[in-house]
Amino acid sequence: MQVKVNKQDRKYEGDPQMPLMWYLRDELGLTGTKFGCGVGLCGACTVHVNGKAVRSCATSMKDVAGQAVTTIEGLSPDGNHPIQKAWRAENVPQCGYCQPGQIMQGAALLIENKKPSDEEIKSTMAGNICRCGCYQRIFAAVKAASKEA
Amino acid sequence: MKSFKNTIIENVSRRDLLKGVVSAGGLVLAVQFLPRDAVAGQNAADQYATGAGGMPGGAVWDPRVFVSIATDGTVSIITHRSEMGTGSRTSLPMAVADEMEADWSKVKIVQAPGDEQKYGNQDTDGSRSIRHFIQPMRACGAAARQMLEKAAAIAWSVPDTEVSAMNHFVVHTPSGKKMGYGELAAAAAALPTPELKRVTLKDPSEFRYIGKGNVQITDMRDITMGKAMYAQDISVPGMVYAVVARPPVVGGKVKSFDAAAAMKVPGVLKVVQIPATPAPAKFAPKGGVAVIAKNTWAALRGREALNVTWNDGPNADYDSDTFKAQMAANARKPGNVERNEGDVDAALAGAKKVIEREYYIPHGHHATMEPPAAVAKVAGGKAEVWACVQSPGGTRGDVAGAMGMKEADVTVNVTLLGGGFGRKSKCDFALEAALLSRDMGGTPVKVVWTREDDIQHGFYHSVSYQHVTAGLDANNKVVAWRHRSVSPSLMSNFMPDPKRESALELGLGLIDTPFNVPNLRLETGEAVSKTRIGWFRSVNNIPHAFAMQSMVAELAAELGRDPKDFLLEMIGPARIVDPRKTVTSELWNYGDPWETYPVDTGRLRRVVERAAKEAGWGRKLPAGHGMGIAVQRSFLTYVATVVEVAVDKDGTVSVPRVDTAIDAGFIVNPERVRSQVEGAAVMGLSIAKYTEITFKNGRVQQSNFGDYRVLRIGEGAMDVRTHIIANGIEVPSSGVGEPGVPPFAPAFTNAVFAATGKRIRNLPLGEQLSA
Secondary structure, three states, X not given: OEEEEOOXXXXXXXXXXXXXXXXXXXXXXXXXXXXXXXXXXXXXXEEEEOOEEEEHHHOEHHHHOOOEEEOHHHHOOOXXXXXXXXXXXXXXXXXXXXXXXXXXXHHHHHHHOOOOOHHHHHHHHOOOOOOOOOHHHHHHHHHHHHHHO | OOXXXXXXXXXXXXXXXXXXXXXXXXXXXXXXXXXXXXXXXOOHHHOOOOOHHHOOOOXXXXXXXXXXXXXXXXXXXXXXXXXXXXXXXXXHHHHHHHHOOOOHHHEEEEEOOOOHHHHEXXXXXXXXXXXXXXXXXXXXXXXXXXXXXXXXXXXXXXXXXXXXXXXXXXXXXXXXXXEEHHHHHHHHHOOOOOOHHHOOOOOHHHOOOOOOOOOOOOOHHHHHHOOOOEHHHOOOOOOEXXXXXXXXXXXXXXXXXXXXXXXXXXXXXXXXXXXXXOOOOOOOOOOEEEEEEOOHHHHHHHHHHOOOEEEOOHHHHOOHHXXXXXXXXXXXXXXXXXXXEOOHHHHHHOOOEEEEEEEEEOEEOOOOOOOOEEEEEEEOOEEEEEEOOOOHHHHHHHHHXXXXXXXXXXXXXXXXXXXXXXXXXXXXXXXXXXXXXXXOOOOOEEEEOOHHHHHHOOOEEOOEEEEEEEEEOOOOOEEEEEEEEEOOOHXXXXXXXXXXXXXXXXXXXXXXXXXXXXXXXEEEEOOOOOOOEOOOOOOOHHHHHHHHHHHHHHHHHHHOOOHHHHHHHHHOOOOEEOHHHOEOOOOOOOOOOOOOOOEEHHHHHHHXXXXXXXXXXXXXXXXXXXXXXXXXXXXXXXXXXXXXXXXXXXXXXXXXXXXXXXXXXXXXXXXXXXXXXXXXXXXXXXXXXXXXXXXXXXXXXXXXXXXXXXXXXXXXXXXXXXXXXXXXXXXXXXXXXXXXXXXXXXXXXXXXXXXXXXXXXXXXXXXXXXX
């Protein structure tokens, strides 16, 4: 099967049931997509498939055949997507582990909804857990990026 | 780094090449750092003793160990503590850079491998990084600055007094000519390291970065671009992947398994049994059966096929409900007296009113966003490990022990840690990787823990039952206070189970009870350990503070007093409380000297007053809202929190606002102090509302974030306001990573009481308000 990852065409011939996350991490070395729970409960593995946020740990390879996958590494060539800039301006991260998933979720929200309300930001970001507790800054960064966009 | 000639200090990766060149060596201080008058020309007030020297490896100050300068001017600074989110990887090198007048934009941070003899203690826990290392790191930077200045003075043939370092240059003041640090590096390297006595620290008015909060964490850009590397992300050439089926009951052993079925899964390479270690097992792996494969997915599928059966052993009877009842029974009986003042029995007998209350907090789990992981390569008599460990030095020793090697033959590379909170102080996962790589004949093996592995095979925050009795006299004064604490000890990992809290655990916010009550007795009751107990961010401070601060609020309610005023009355006047006089057991002050870090009720009062003032204590609140307050000295820091809750008709509680006042002595990085306080509120709210690990038939009943619920965005604590008590450099820096947690839960339940009249004595809150 074929899959496009960060604009590059890839051929995959392994187990079609393998979650996209393990393909990205173990086979392509795209470790910005993090392993957090394996069952779609924490959002650390969030990537975009055709511009929409999906949990790559709960998406099998057969489900992305012929699709375009974007990972945190492909979000912006220079790391200056508005949401990445907002993240730095708000000093969001502590340990940083969940942050690529948070950023990908926030970026997908802004593709879908350029001016999300406070409640829409919270309900969309609620699928992404941060144990360090950066939530108030995550919220502030998504909100700031939405003003920028 | 071009070559050693270009550096003033050895590059860590080339230390063997440079051996001998740096024979001047570092000064290892055995007991304390910067005793008074150790540094010439300094204000004695900013020198103080810490407990750094009492830790393995002690404190090392040596600019040749921590700093190197390349000819292009790049200053490399070693960070020897693990980064798990507190910011120490940035804050300590920032202090070095400030003292050496380095331009932060030209600084590169290099993570030290585990080597405590060389770098000093690396146990990144106990909220110690700034507390123990701000002074040695400042001294390293200042010494490097003096060497650069001296090199320039020699080059220009001018007196030392005419040169001064400024922002990556040394300037000749009379003429204005200057030389860059890169240009001076080789000459400075050739000079002897100044004696500590001749090292002149900056006056705080000259700080560029220390205390300013103007330096962003060094990994910020990598984190936001997905380039930051954690142990789960490490890949080395030829690496294979392993997952382990571990005994569900601590102390259990493998009875049978189907290796052939696992081997049938495409990609599976080998099935290996890992032996169990009898208790006390320290951080040895639990044992079990490992499946090694070409990728993680194949290893996971192979593990599913194993069909392991277990001999559970004696801990199979661990049942949280039964255990709670046993702890309650023990909390109602006289226990071991740990601190005793006056005559509690007589005072209670003569009291006008006696009030008894009990509080319960279940086991909790760290659930770091990065589940544990490690890569190891054990070949040719050497071991190399890459791991997300809080304890690089301890891990090195444990791997050496398990492999039968000398520590010199073991390298522990420290990755970033995707959260730590105490879980990653225990290196069982790194030991698993080393055992499996050896079994694979030296092939590098990555051990991946899944979330289920993490939640079911943790080192759990201890369950606890607290029984507090207070006696009131005819004037409604509290004349007796008896606090019995019952909780299995984490010392059971290291020694035969002491079956009660140890000195270390009592020191976590019980033995230093600051209340101004004439008759006071602190006791411990028996509780056996039936699982692996581990320290969790702020450890036993959580139950101790919950009981004490809830009880104070209950007494205030009983007497119709304002909870904040009554709390201040319980604390009493500003004074030094000295538990050394009245303890009957060993006393522990977070490993630091009482002289430097006493129990100062003046500082305790000040954070209470500050938090109350900032929160607008007593202001009119909307219907369904309530405010609660709590305070705790922990990790030598004073924190008071005011929580405002809003309870809706169906009993759902949100937290619209939190005001936290923190007095952590001199603040090195206020921006990261704020992030720690915000994070502590979120973790505190998780503890108060959701987190609970329970056991049935010896097995953990939770497995992932579906049944081990933690706080999500929008569920409260989104408006945390941090109020930092400003202190001069003469006030010793104390802990920050942990102290925000303990006061949160009681402030929250006190607020729930204010809003609803319902007193929560069993955590987590769960559905108690909707029932």
